[in-house]
Amino acid sequence: MFYIQVLLNGVTAGVTLALVSIGLTLIFGVLGVVNFIHGVVFMLGAYATIYFAQMGGGYFGGLIGAAISTAVFGLIVAYFFLERFQGRFLEGAVFTVAGALFLESVAHELFGGAPRGIAPPFSGVYNINGLILNKHRLLVLVAGLLIVLAVHLYVKHSRFGRAMRALQQDPLAATLQGVRVREVSVFTFGLGSCLAGVAGGLVAPLQLSLPDMGVVPLLLAFVSIIAGGMGSIAGAFWMALCVGMIQSVVTSFWSPQAVIGVTFLFAMMVLVVRPTGLAGHDH
Amino acid sequence: MTQNKLGKRRKGVTRRDIGLYGAALSTTLLMGTRNARASQVVKFGLMSSFTGPAASFGEVEAVSVEIAIADINAAGGIKLKDGPAKVELIKYDHAYDPSKATTLARQAVQDGVRFLEVLGGGVIPAVQTVSEPAKMLLFGQGAGTHWLGPKRPFTFQPFYNIGANAVVCLEYLKQAKPQTKKIALVYPDDDMGESIAGTVIAGAKRFGFEVERHFVTRSTTDYYPLLSSMMRSPPDYIDIDGMPGPQYATLAKQSRENGYKGGFIFSTSLDPNAFRKLSASDAIVGSLNAPAWAEWSTEIGKRWTAEVDRRLPGNRQMWTGRSYDNLILLKAAIEDAGTLDTTQIAQALERVTVSGLAGTVRYVNRSIAAPIPVGEIYLTSNGDIALKKVFEGNG
Incomplete structure (x- = not known):
């Protein structure tokens, strides 16, 4: 039972990270921008969930509110700012670093430095012969998997998804084929932000929220998308699961102190074997 | 030596010079006094x-x-x-x-x-x-x-001194709860955590307790992997120290979710708001806190x-x-x-x-010397966290 628990802990952590990572890799794939604002959007999702819930929407109302508001936030940022950095790797990165620091400062002013919390919609745990299943973590697991699947199907089979992939593979050819670059880019940023916001909203009941809560998820998401293959949804997903599993296995069998080191060592090994990442391609 | 309007130099000090020097000296003295007053902060x-x-x-x-x-x-x-x-x-x-x-x-x-x-x-x-x-x-x-x-x-x-506080709690456990065998320490993975662990492990050995220690990063929010491992052979008490309130409140809450039945030792100041916001006040009833300065x-x-x-x-x-x-x-x-x-x-x-x-x-020795009271945590009728003093020691 202990081994199943370790597996479950790892998958739950991995799926939450996958939501953040997939949004990040989508944005990079289509806009070619390394988006450091993504961690801030994760934090905004958590705060938005708490605020909308307190306004009477309940947890699920809060989560929907967070999804919509972070998507709108992403659309605005992309429309007015980031779209002009399309393909400008360094300039885009500098802009998003500055933007992330600025937004985090604004969050400190708006939300205050004291931690905020929200009660989970389903509190307590199922204890099945010693296997601990936290109800909210189960919700995070199921919701996360469903969202990842939905995004995967959308990107693979919808017309807009095909446009996103075309833009990712060859922007010039996609433009010549009639893909509306600006619309697709802005929409992709909105979708990626929405995923980060939902991830923040899903973890909000599991921890106390602070303005800098997005820093560590962003760092781990970068590991996932780089080792998973920049721009690859499948790569980001599987690598996020690997990172979650490493966290669980190393902590349970060795020491929490070793987690970061082992995670980066694993990512380095993946990149040594496949420099383009797990599912990445040379362009 | 001074100079008149025609530019001719003449020797000696005139009354006008004395007046000027006097005025300058007075101004300097006044300013000096003013500065001295201003520096009295x-x-x-x-x-x-x-x-x-x-x-x-x-x-x-x-x-x-x-x-x-x-x-x-x-x-x-x-x-x-x-x-x-x-x-x-x-x-x-x-x-x-x-x-x-x-x-x-x-x-x-x-x-x-x-x-x-x-x-x-x-x-x-x-x-x-x-x-x-x-x-x-x-x-x-x-x-x-x-x-x-x-x-x-x-x-x-x-x-x-957090380490000394924890040792006083252990002294209390040894006397009041002799069935206590095993203590788990969860501290931050920095010099401070190592320093506290050194003191507490020495104290625990003195009282004959079995000790396991874990160091966690300050950014940890998911303790399930650690707790899954700890619950294979659960301790009687978990000593959580050297972390901000939200972190130890999260750890205490997740410990209960993982089926932990023992108590906690908080050898530091409790942050009741953190427990309240996480709806985790119930999780620490019966646990120990030192220094328990209730009033x-x-x-x-x-x-x-x-x-x-x-x-x-x-x-x-x-x-x-x-x-x-x-x-x-x-x-x-x-x-x-x-x-x-x-x-x-x-x-x-x-x-x-x-x-x-x-x-x-x-x-x-550059630390404030005072006895260390130990308190047991209970909830008031309003659900607020409160302390009842049960012991006092010197660590």
Whole structure:
């Protein structure tokens, strides 16, 4: 039972990270921008969930509110700012670093430095012969998997998804084929932000929220998308699961102190074997 | 030698010259006096966490410091040889970030701050890189003892010693709950955590307890993997120390979710708000907390309590009383030294004794010496976290 628990802990952590990572890799794939604002959007999702819930929407109302508001936030940022950095790797990165620091400062002013919390919609745990299943973590697991699947199907089979992939593979050819670059880019940023916001909203009941809560998820998401293959949804997903599993296995069998080191060592090994990442391609 | 309007030089001093020199001298003297008066301000810096994971500590710490400064200034300030000096407070927000704290410490030096109280055992060493060379007296409201010692002669610890508090709790368990066998320690993975662990492991061995220790990063929010491992052979008590309130509240809550039935030891100040926001107050009923300062019995302590309750309803944190006592001790030490030279004041701090909130207070080996009460946690009828004193020791 202990081994199943370790597996479950790892998958739950991995799926939450996958939501953040997939949004990040989508944005990079289509806009070619390394988006450091993504961690801030994760934090905004958590705060938005708490605020909308307190306004009477309940947890699920809060989560929907967070999804919509972070998507709108992403659309605005992309429309007015980031779209002009399309393909400008360094300039885009500098802009998003500055933007992330600025937004985090604004969050400190708006939300205050004291931690905020929200009660989970389903509190307590199922204890099945010693296997601990936290109800909210189960919700995070199921919701996360469903969202990842939905995004995967959308990107693979919808017309807009095909446009996103075309833009990712060859922007010039996609433009010549009639893909509306600006619309697709802005929409992709909105979708990626929405995923980060939902991830923040899903973890909000599991921890106390602070303005800098997005820093560590962003760092781990970068590991996932780089080792998973920049721009690859499948790569980001599987690598996020690997990172979650490493966290669980190393902590349970060795020491929490070793987690970061082992995670980066694993990512380095993946990149040594496949420099383009797990599912990445040379362009 | 002077020069007349025609430009001819003539020897001697005229009455006009005497008048001019006199006026200049008077102006200089007046300005000097004015400057001397203006310098009669002792700048006391408070570098704390007003934002970030320990933000709930900064505000309450500031209130205690403000009360002490108001009391000192109302009583005429600090008596120096050339007249009384008022105490002026300057606040710095390090947000529990060591690199930010180092920058702010440099700023404090530039601001003319000679006395600086700093929150956080994980942050204090970063500030010391600036405060010690600048001979600025640093008062550390933080855990661990790794930042104290003869190599840091300008650093004092008004905060209690977390390791010593934990050892007093273990002493209580040995006497009152002899069935206790195993203690798990969960500390931050830094010098402070190592320092506390060293003290507590030595104490646990003295009392014959089996000990397992775990170090976690300060950014940890998911303790399930750690707890899954710990619950294979559950401890009787988990000692959680050296972390901000949200972190230990999360750990306590997730411990219960993972089926942990034992108690917790909090050898530090409890942050009731963190438990309240996580709906985790129930999780720590029956656990131990030291120092369990439920209330002060002295007159000055009662007055402090009333003022804190007025300014921070429902959020009184007794550890901040040490900030008050420290300022009263500092005032006595400056008056004893008769100078603002920090080397002499540091020596005087080891000599003076004052009446503090809990009674007589003094520094011994740069730490405030006082008995450590242990309290058992219970919930009031309103669901608020409260303490019942069950033991007292010296660690």
